[in-house]
Amino acid sequence: MAVLDTETRVHSRPPVVPPAGRVVGPPRVPPVPGDEGDGDGHANGSRPGPSNARLAMFMLLTSESMFFAGLIIAFLRLRFGAAVWPPAGQPRLPVGLTALNTLVLLLSSYTMARALRAARASDRRGLVSHLGLTWGLGALFLTVQGVEWLRLVRFGLRVSSGIYGATFYTLIGIHGAHVLGAVTWLLVVLALVARGRARGGEPTALLCCSMYWHFVVALWPILYVLVYLA
Numbered sequence: 001m002a003v004l005d006t007e008t009r010v011h012s013r014p015p016v017v018p019p020a021g022r023v024v025g026p027p028r029v030p031p032v033p034g035d036e037g038d039g040d041g042h043a044n045g046s047r048p049g050p051s052n053a054r055l056a057m058f059m060l061l062t063s064e065s066m067f068f069a070g071l072i073i074a075f076l077r078l079r080f081g082a083a084v085w086p087p088a089g090q091p092r093l094p095v096g097l098t099a100l101n102t103l104v105l106l107l108s109s110y111t112m113a114r115a116l117r118a119a120r121a122s123d124r125r126g127l128v129s130h131l132g133l134t135w136g137l138g139a140l141f142l143t144v145q146g147v148e149w150l151r152l153v154r155f156g157l158r159v160s161s162g163i164y165g166a167t168f169y170t171l172i173g174i175h176g177a178h179v180l181g182a183v184t185w186l187l188v189v190l191a192l193v194a195r196g197r198a199r200g201g202e203p204t205a206l207l208c209c210s211m212y213w214h215f216v217v218a219l220w221p222i223l224y225v226l227v228y229l230a
Helices: 001-011 052-083 095-120 125-152 161-192 204-229
Strands: none
Touching: 001 052, 052 095, 052 161, 052 204, 095 125, 125 161, 161 204
């Protein structure tokens, strides 16, 4: 009977009720070694991904790449399907002057990279100066291209001249329109930075503009080799 009374007292002990207002949560689990974080204030596995603006630029550049790939494939089919290229009586393209103009555009890619480096270093003067140089080189490229087009039209190379003229103005003209858009975009970014309206560090508008700028620059040597030299 004594044993039964002891077991009855143990099993009939009332539950422990926490004080009012106190929340009892799950027991604490010690952290796993090596899972404290990545050194940037983010726990492992929680590092933020690319911004929406950068993802949008990747999608835009992917679609632009597919668009120009289609144009280049169509040009190659017409180019190598022709018996004589360029056709007789058509003016020759200015290879030498366009080669120098290609160097101008490639140099603008370097100055754009320097502008991004200055933005990351919070060097506002260097950012403004390199953006201005990039814009000037892009404007110079477009000016030289425009002068070339006027001379070619004067010498008889027009869209209505046949496949040779149509493919030339299509490929080079569409690329020129892209460069014009990049120059306009860069001018807007330059104005914002010069007025101090862009945030410190690396502005999103500048980053996206640089991505687009490097795209049109990288595309031009391919078009130059295919259209002017092939």
